[in-house]
Amino acid sequence: MFLNNKTPSSIFRLPSWEVLVILSQYLDPKTLALASCVSKSWSDSMSSDHLWKPIFTSHFPSLSTLQLTNPTVPYRRLFAIGRAAAKRRQQTPSKPHISLDNLIFAVTISTTKSHVVTVAKPGDELLVDPHNGVFRFDVDVREESGLVNEGLKEVKISWNVIIKGWRGVFTMMDCDGTMSFAAGAEGWFSEELPMPGCCSNAGATGIVADLKLGLSDGKQNYRDGKVRVNKLSVGILSIVDWRYVSVEDGLSSDRSLPFTLS
Incomplete structure (x- = not known):
């Protein structure tokens, strides 16, 4: 079917928030992160703790208690920290500047x-x-x-x-x-x-x-x-x-x- 100038504008509406929530449950961490950059509504849907908590705990079970020390830190942020730490451990370390x-x-x-x-x-x-x-x-x-x-x-x-x-x-x-x-x-x-x-x-x-x-x-x-x-x-x-x-x-x-x- 070809669309013309008289096609109802409703056809071009973005998917509703509820649809985004349903779809987001089937996305991998990388796709979720990319999708959250589309718009504010997508970011809200793709960044929620109920999505990232099971992802974080399954990938980094040894870090699963971290959220208890600061409940304000979102699970998406904790996943990013765990992933960055895992990547650094695969690299040759440089002498740190830490106290x-x-x-x-x-x-x-x-x-x-x-x-x-x-x-x-x-x-x-x-x-x-x-x-x-x-x-x-x-x-x-x-x-x-x-x-x-x-x-x-x-x-x-x-x-x-x-x-x-x-x-x-x-x-x-x-x-x-x-x-x-x-x-x-x-x-x-x-x-x-x-x-x-x-x-x-x-x-x-x-x-x-x-x-x-x-x-x-x-x-x-x-x-x-x-x-x-x-x-x-x-x-x-x-x-x-x-x-x-x-x-x-x-x-x-x-x-x-x-x-x-x-």
Whole structure:
């Protein structure tokens, strides 16, 4: 059929918002991103969290708890950060220009049935021991932690380091473990860090991310049979000599921490 000058203008109307929402569910991330540039209505339809959340969590499950640290960051933005970080890890890293003040330490810990603790701590609020200067930091998390029933429980641990401004992210630890929740008890978890950059799958590094939990004693319980995390410690440990690396080495991509994020 040929169209003439008398063809009703309604034929040329853009698809409705509802149609865009339906179609967007069948698009891949690249096509979604391109489609969001067509117009404001397309951008609103193609950028919604309900579309990008399953895409983000399926592509980057180790980063899935990041949104808890700042709920205002959209999932489309988190996907872009994860994709950029993945691409940088495939490249030969350059020496970064980064300091502790530029970082945010985000930790989320939960059991199968309850929240344990979620905290986002800026690096400039972490105290470096002036005597040894090692990459190990203690954080008081009493205000961020929830009450947990006593007993042996399976826990899910996620520790991510974010560059301020959400310019990049690196997963320090994403693991499952078992811990006894009892007054005054402690839990210790570690996970080996990958080789930096293009060598990330080349083999063992001998460097591990280290995380410890200290539970409150009986006097600090709010009700019988429940405890809360009192203190959280995070660090980078060399298993060669079982010592914590220095802050300088911990922030260097050619030493310990594969921060190819600058």
